[in-house]
Amino acid sequence: MNRCPLVAGNWKMNGLIVSLAEIAAMRTVYDVGLKARVELVVCPPATLIGLALDIATQGGLGLGGQDCHAAASGAHTGDISAEMLKDAGASYVIVGHSERRTDHGETSAIVRVKAKAALRAGLTPIICVGETRAQREAGEALSVVGRQIEESVPAEAPETIVVAYEPVWAIGTGLTPTPEDVAQMHAFARERIEAQLGGGKSESVRILYGGSVKPGNAGELMSVANVDGALVGGASLTAKDVMAIATAYR
Numbered sequence: 001m002n003r004c005p006l007v008a009g010n011w012k013m014n015g016l017i018v019s020l021a022e023i024a025a026m027r028t029v030y031d032v033g034l035k036a037r038v039e040l041v042v043c044p045p046a047t048l049i050g051l052a053l054d055i056a057t058q059g060g061l062g063l064g065g066q067d068c069h070a071a072a073s074g075a076h077t078g079d080i081s082a083e084m085l086k087d088a089g090a091s092y093v094i095v096g097h098s099e100r101r102t103d104h105g106e107t108s109a110i111v112r113v114k115a116k117a118a119l120r121a122g123l124t125p126i127i128c129v130g131e132t133r134a135q136r137e138a139g140e141a142l143s144v145v146g147r148q149i150e151e152s153v154p155a156e157a158p159e160t161i162v163v164a165y166e167p168v169w170a171i172g173t174g175l176t177p178t179p180e181d182v183a184q185m186h187a188f189a190r191e192r193i194e195a196q197l198g199g200g201k202s203e204s205v206r207i208l209y210g211g212s213v214k215p216g217n218a219g220e221l222m223s224v225a226n227v228d229g230a231l232v233g234g235a236s237l238t239a240k241d242v243m244a245i246a247t248a249y250r
């Protein structure tokens with residue numbers, strides 16, 4: 001089992017052309033030693049992917065989209081396809097983020113089709129799952145996440161896919177689960193991913209933790225068993241914070 005950790009920054013609906021300076025600043029900390037230990041990917045708004053490509057590539061950073069449409073092209077005003085993200089220079093795409101599930105009514109069935117679209121286009125999907133506060137308090141966290149994995153992860157997916165466990169109540173709140181809860185969920189998630197993919201493939205799948213990852217808690221969260229990196233929201237907007245998180249792997 002040799003999973004290279006991945007730290008992915010999810011900029012959400014933040015970032016203007018001036019923000020490309022943050023990606024440039026990330027490069028100076030992302031030296032040869034750190035590159036050998038952790039893969040670093042920025043998912044800016046789609047408007048910036050093409051503009052960020054040279055800056056990111058020169059520094060060994062990857063780029064990702066935040067969502068994609070299931071179709072490759074067509075009459076879908078305002079949507080962006082996985083093929084378009086790939087064409088702009090992305091190598092990853094986040095699918096099924098809880099904000100998409102809530103704001104756009106995305107079901108796990110939709111997320112699965114988007115994950116398939118990503119794979120079709122040659123992108124690596126980062127498939128997000130996670131329970132709400134009410135579901136955790138009702139003792140349903142494992143069953144909810146288990147079902148989301150079953151319904152969102154395409155059975156025929158290769159082991160290169162990434163799954164991100166993001167408890168909805170931890171996103172943007174400063175709250176995080178205990179390391180014990182993270183360990184339990186990630187071990188469970190790997191079992192459920194194995195049930196989906198089979199053939200021992202789950203051992204290679206990277207399972208990220210996301211939800212209020214900050215420089216101050218990254219070391220503890222990233223050292224939990226079965227945590228193969230982080231999906232970082234707010235703290236990924238500045239080079240200083242996201243690089244402090246990535247250097248947890250140094």
Ligand code: PGA
Nearest residue numbers: 171172211212232233234
């Ligand atoms: P956060 O967001 O780090 O700001 O909590 C994480 C995410 O939504 O991916």
